[in-house]
């Protein structure tokens with residue numbers, strides 16, 4: 001079933017993730033996603049099961065100083081980087097791998113990572129990140145609209161479904177707060 005979430009450039013956008021097929025996951029290189037309080041709570045509650053999968057240096061730093069840095073984005077703490085890669089990166093995202101093994105790849109990932117390459121523009125509308133669109137300069141292969149002919153409307157079904165779920169949850173939360 002197609003998702004109904006409005007995504008402004010969905011009809012023209014293309015997207016293909018080639019992780020493991022020529023891409024080593026460079027979207028996680030120096031990846032410092034902001035993390036919401038409920039995401040921090042979820043990661044904290046399950047931290048023990050991520051630790052054995054981390055790079056040794058990342059595990060050492062995490063055990064000494066935690067996985068959040070002092071940097072902030074949108075007033076949220078950001079994940080640490082160890083040796084130029086996100087603290088949770090080890091031949092792929094450890095949070096993704098553990099979640100996928102349990103049946104939901106998005107269970108533990110910060111929403112900023114889980115929704116990639118979806119983002120919101122200044123009008124609070126969802127769009128697919130593409131190099132050059134909305135002045136996006138990130139030099140990733142997958143953001144080059146000419147790199148693949150696969151329509152984002154097909155390849156991004158799970159991310160769009162997730163964005164749709166987040167939007168519904170936010171609307172429900174706002175309605176509860178207003179009542």
Ligand code: SF4
Pocket residue numbers: 027028031032033079086087088089090092093094095096109110113
């Ligand atoms: S949390 Fe996972 S997907 Fe996000 S930057 Fe870190 S390793 Fe990459």
